[in-house]
Amino acid sequence: MSQRPTVKRDFSFGNPTVRAWLYQIVAIVAVLAVVGYLIHNTVINLANRGITSGFGFLDRGAGFGIVQHLIEYTEGDTYARVFMVGLTNTLLVSALCIVFASILGFAVGLARLSENWLLRKLSTIYIETFRNIPPLLQIFFWYFAVLRNLPGPRQALNAFDLAFVSNRGLYIPWPEYAPGTWPFLIALALAVLGCVALFRYNRKHQLKTGQLRRTWPAAVGLLVLLPLIAHTLFGAAMHWDVPELRGFNFRGGFVMIPELAALTLALSVYTSSFIAEVIRSGIQSVPHGQNEAARSLGLPNPVTMRQVIIPQAMRVIIPPLTSQYLNIVKNSSLAAAIGYPDMVSLFAGTVLNQTGQAIETIAITMAVYLIISLIISLLMNLYNRKIALVER
Numbered sequence: 001m002s003q004r005p006t007v008k009r010d011f012s013f014g015n016p017t018v019r020a021w022l023y024q025i026v027a028i029v030a031v032l033a034v035v036g037y038l039i040h041n042t043v044i045n046l047a048n049r050g051i052t053s054g055f056g057f058l059d060r061g062a063g064f065g066i067v068q069h070l071i072e073y074t075e076g077d078t079y080a081r082v083f084m085v086g087l088t089n090t091l092l093v094s095a096l097c098i099v100f101a102s103i104l105g106f107a108v109g110l111a112r113l114s115e116n117w118l119l120r121k122l123s124t125i126y127i128e129t130f131r132n133i134p135p136l137l138q139i140f141f142w143y144f145a146v147l148r149n150l151p152g153p154r155q156a157l158n159a160f161d162l163a164f165v166s167n168r169g170l171y172i173p174w175p176e177y178a179p180g181t182w183p184f185l186i187a188l189a190l191a192v193l194g195c196v197a198l199f200r201y202n203r204k205h206q207l208k209t210g211q212l213r214r215t216w217p218a219a220v221g222l223l224v225l226l227p228l229i230a231h232t233l234f235g236a237a238m239h240w241d242v243p244e245l246r247g248f249n250f251r252g253g254f255v256m257i258p259e260l261a262a263l264t265l266a267l268s269v270y271t272s273s274f275i276a277e278v279i280r281s282g283i284q285s286v287p288h289g290q291n292e293a294a295r296s297l298g299l300p301n302p303v304t305m306r307q308v309i310i311p312q313a314m315r316v317i318i319p320p321l322t323s324q325y326l327n328i329v330k331n332s333s334l335a336a337a338i339g340y341p342d343m344v345s346l347f348a349g350t351v352l353n354q355t356g357q358a359i360e361t362i363a364i365t366m367a368v369y370l371i372i373s374l375i376i377s378l379l380m381n382l383y384n385r386k387i388a389l390v391e392r
Contacts, residue, residue: 061078063076079355105276143259171252180230184238198218263340271327275321322380329376
């Protein structure tokens with residue numbers, strides 16, 4: 001029997017694989033050594049200055065008020081509650097800016113490709129103007145030059161005695177829960193599920209027979225009829241708290257303070273100029289033959305754009321659009337410049353100054369922004385994977 005030749009393994013430094021592993025091990029050890037030194041040095045400095053470390057400060061009372069809070073808050077609440085208020089305010093402004101910037105950017109991006117010369121030039125001016133002005137400067141413009149110059153509460157702009165705009169903010173009616181809330185929400189959920197099932201059934205029928213059935217009349221009927229039945233049987237789903245002028249300011253309803261309005265306007269306009277270019281480049285990436293093929297089938301331009309061009313362009317649009325959404329979350333930290341009570345202003349600002357727990361507060365704030373960004377990236381990547389072309 002023939003014996004297999006013995007393979008000698010070369011573990012010398014001249015082996016490229018061995019060298020690569022050694023370099024990686026040395027790099028990891030160096031990084032761990034630097035991190036260990038920094039932690040050791042920090043602990044010694046804190047001990048020498050008598051500064052306590054840990055997260056026990058979160059259970060202490062805050063002792064200060066907050067202008068805007070989406071959850072219940074009083075001055076006697078803890079710093080942990082302050083953290084939750086700052087987190088919800090950050091999520092609020094980020095969500096508002098993402099929605100408004102997406103809508104505005106999509107509209108401006110389509111206008112940039114319009115055959116109308118005036119519309120195309122106006123959209124170009126919009127993009128080139130707002131994306132080249134720093135976002136902080138735009139926040140200052142909306143806050144100091146526009147919103148702060150509005151009239152006072154007694155001379156507030158009035159919309160049918162329901163909504164009021166003044167230099168104190170935008171006051172609008174706000175719904176309050178009533179006994180019929182849960183039946184109404186259940187009926188609305190059943191109506192939505194019925195619309196989805198009806199849409200899928202009509203789609204299968206169209207693919208099978210070629211006959212197109214209109215879904216929207218029955219869908220509108222379900223969305224109106226089922227909640228109306230719940231309202232009739234169980235009472236109103238909500239009551240509206242309408243703002244009223246009492247003394248020197250309005251009471252009741254929901255107030256959008258000038259700081260929130262300025263931040264939302266500035267970041268929405270600034271980011272929409274970048275999103276518009278993302279939309280334009282995504283649409284132009286679709287081969288022109290797709291447009292010609294749709295026209296040869298007699299499809300009108302709106303249907304061609306909605307059913308043929310945009311679905312293909314979304315595969316190119318989603319990755320850079322994700323970056324713009326992440327920029328919105330990170331740029332929301334500029335709220336500290338005008339005093340909007342977000343994570344940076346409240347937790348990494350006021351709480352840090354009162355407690356002196358710089359390492360803990362900054363670490364928590366950084367972790368919050370990191371987690372929010374990772375969640376947005378995860379959701380956008382899942383959507384991108386869903387619409388991606390599957391190769392056979």
